[in-house]
Amino acid sequence: MHGGVxxxxxxxxxxxxxxxxxxxxxxxxxxxxxxxxxxxxxGAPALAQTMVQGKGRYTGLPVPRFASLRSDRFNLRVGPGxxxxxxxxxxxxxxxxxxxxEYGVRRAVLLHDGAAGWIHAALLSGHRTFIVEGATRPLExxxxxxxxxxxxxxxxxxxxxxxxxxxSLWCRVSVDGHRGYLxxxxxxxxx
Numbered sequence: 001m002h003g004g005v006x007x008x009x010x011x012x013x014x015x016x017x018x019x020x021x022x023x024x025x026x027x028x029x030x031x032x033x034x035x036x037x038x039x040x041x042x043g044a045p046a047l048a049q050t051m052v053q054g055k056g057r058y059t060g061l062p063v064p065r066f067a068s069l070r071s072d073r074f075n076l077r078v079g080p081g082x083x084x085x086x087x088x089x090x091x092x093x094x095x096x097x098x099x100x101x102e103y104g105v106r107r108a109v110l111l112h113d114g115a116a117g118w119i120h121a122a123l124l125s126g127h128r129t130f131i132v133e134g135a136t137r138p139l140e141x142x143x144x145x146x147x148x149x150x151x152x153x154x155x156x157x158x159x160x161x162x163x164x165x166x167x168s169l170w171c172r173v174s175v176d177g178h179r180g181y182l183x184x185x186x187x188x189x190x191x
Contacts, residue, residue, distance in 0.1 A: 141181070
């Protein structure tokens with residue numbers, strides 16, 4: 001505890017309090033065209049093209065899109081099949097990943113730390129999750145920087161996204177069943 005506010009570590013420790021309604025601020029929506037231009041100029045035309053196309057070839061779902069890991073253990077491979085070497089073996093159920101490409105039952109994903117590779121679609125879930133990025137972040141009682149602090153979330157904490165109003169700066173989230181608001185800029189996940 002820090003000043004009566006629980007600190008939540010990477011493994012998730014029980015929080016106290018409940019969130020309340022209310023959203024303030026707008027405007028991350030205008031960045032989408034800028035992101036596409038930057039990706040294309042940085043030599044990532046395939047990724048930029050996938051983003052513009054907007055639908056996966058095999059599922060018809062939006063690409064890119066977020067998913068979360070269904071399993072506690074999975075292999076991230078260098079290519080779309082079991083014959084490709086394993087790049088990483090990861091152990092983190094609920095970790096959000098960004099699907100950037102589809103090939104049959106395989107999905108090319110990006111992890112929060114920049115690692116990329118392929119995994120089987122059966123290892124993914126549509127549950128909306130997030131991971132706290134950077135430093136320790138405040139979990140607020142309401143969608144306001146002046147709201148009461150519910151907890152401090154350490155980098156690496158994984159939780160569930162309960163809702164994000166379109167173009168809002170805040171999302172309602174849950175960690176270990178306790179709720180509050182977190183700024184979109186402070187996490188990576190399925191918004």
